[in-house]
Amino acid sequence: MAKILVIDDERSIRNTLQEILEYESHEVVLAEDGIKGLELLTKSKFDVVMCDIKMPEMDGQEVLKRIVELYPDQTVVMISGHGDIDTAVDSIKHGAFDFLAKPLDLNRILITIKNALEKTDLVQEAKVLKRKVSKSFDIVGESEAITKVKDIIDKVAPTDARVLITGENGTGKELVARWLHEKSERKPNPFIEVNCAAIPSELIESELFGHEKGAFTSAHKQRKGKFEQANGGTLFLDEIGDMSLSAQAKVLRALQENKVSRVGSDKDIKVNVRVVAATNKDIATEISKGNFREDLYHRLSVILIKVPPLRERKGDIKLLSDHFVKLVCKEHGVKQKKISEKAVKELEKQHWSGNIREFRNVIERLIILSNDEITDKDVVAYASSAL
Numbered sequence: 090m091a092k093i094l095v096i097d098d099e100r101s102i103r104n105t106l107q108e109i110l111e112y113e114s115h116e117v118v119l120a121e122d123g124i125k126g127l128e129l130l131t132k133s134k135f136d137v138v139m140c141d142i143k144m145p146e147m148d149g150q151e152v153l154k155r156i157v158e159l160y161p162d163q164t165v166v167m168i169s170g171h172g173d174i175d176t177a178v179d180s181i182k183h184g185a186f187d188f189l190a191k192p193l194d195l196n197r198i199l200i201t202i203k204n205a206l207e208k209t210d211l212v213q214e215a216k217v218l219k220r221k222v223s224k225s226f227d228i229v230g231e232s233e234a235i236t237k238v239k240d241i242i243d244k245v246a247p248t249d250a251r252v253l254i255t256g257e258n259g260t261g262k263e264l265v266a267r268w269l270h271e272k273s274e275r276k277p278n279p280f281i282e283v284n285c286a287a288i289p290s291e292l293i294e295s296e297l298f299g300h301e302k303g304a305f306t307s308a309h310k311q312r313k314g315k316f317e318q319a320n321g322g323t324l325f326l327d328e329i330g331d332m333s334l335s336a337q338a339k340v341l342r343a344l345q346e347n348k349v350s351r352v353g354s355d356k357d358i359k360v361n362v363r364v365v366a367a368t369n370k371d372i373a374t375e376i377s378k379g380n381f382r383e384d385l386y387h388r389l390s391v392i393l394i395k396v397p398p399l400r401e402r403k404g405d406i407k408l409l410s411d412h413f414v415k416l417v418c419k420e421h422g423v424k425q426k427k428i429s430e431k432a433v434k435e436l437e438k439q440h441w442s443g444n445i446r447e448f449r450n451v452i453e454r455l456i457i458l459s460n461d462e463i464t465d466k467d468v469v470a471y472a473s474s475a476l
Contacts, residue, residue, distance in 0.1 A: 259446030304353025
């Protein structure tokens with residue numbers, strides 16, 4: 090079931106469309122003119138907007154222009170009379186999905202709405218995929234602490250030197266790893282990420298090195314590991330401090346010999362992989378406890394990059410606020426919001442124990458719950474993580 094807005098000054102057209110669409114189990118909202126239609130769009134999301142071209146006060150072309158400006162992903166179907174066909178075709182060039190000609194034909198209505206809804210679904214799927222793939226990889230900030238990190242990335246990225254990235258949870262260690270890849274000659278090849286903390290210890294070796302069919306109970310077919318998948322590119326071992334000692338031994342061998350062997354096989358497979366690792370743990374303490382191999386640490390830490398917590402770079406909060414407000418508004422498909430100077434000052438007062446991850450979540454919360462401008466009162470009301 091879809092939610093459809095019908096904007097038309099003719100009551101008979103509105104009622105006809107409502108009857109047809111509700112019979113198809115869609116929810117229909119009616120507006121008798123463009124001004125009312127735009128007002129409804131500010132209050133609710135619609136899967137499809139159907140808008141007449143010839144209307145008093147504000148015609149359909151102006152309504153379409155406003156919708157495209159405010160809600161660029163909104164799917165709009167124009168309704169035209171016989172004399173408006175050229176105008177209807179022209180409106181498609183300016184952002185309309187399609188048009189329906191009067192007198193309205195039942196089959197044409199149903200086919201157009203079906204296609205429009207498929208387009209809406211594709212746009213939403215694309216946004217989700219884009220968010221998963223890109224996650225916006227900009228390293229935002231001009232403070233001394235973050236500038237130092239950027240300078241190291243610029244110097245190290247073109248080499249094949251292994252890098253160990255340290256820092257608290259949520260500081261952006263993955264971002265640093267991705268920039269090391271993006272600025273390297275390995276950029277055209279894969280960037281493969283492994284969260285060592287999220288994989289059970291008994292499966293980590295299979296995940297990293299792959300396995301042969303029948304190597305263990307659930308190994309129904311041969312599988313390439315992450316080292317093979319990253320061949321020619323970069324392998325990012327996130328939270329490596331949580332890796333089991335047995336897996337550490339195999340990673341060490343892979344780094345020493347540039348070879349891996351799948352679980353259940355004695356055959357060596359040559360790999361050409363740049364390994365970048367990250368951890369939020371104090372590796373020196375883990376070594377002293379016997380939880381981490383010292384020889385592996387020295388193999389991984391040719392270059393050390395410490396990502397500063399947000400509380401040590403409060404001067405970047407203005408830039409981060411502007412960046413995430415634009416990003417989140419675009420992701421949610423809402424009108425661009427502003428954030429006041431007082432709101433930024435209030436954000437600077439927060440401790441940010443969750444660092445950039447927490448900061449982004451708070452900005453998203455503020456965009457959802459605030460009006461057109463995010464104020465200091467909004468920050469006081471909604472920024473608390475309630476921990």
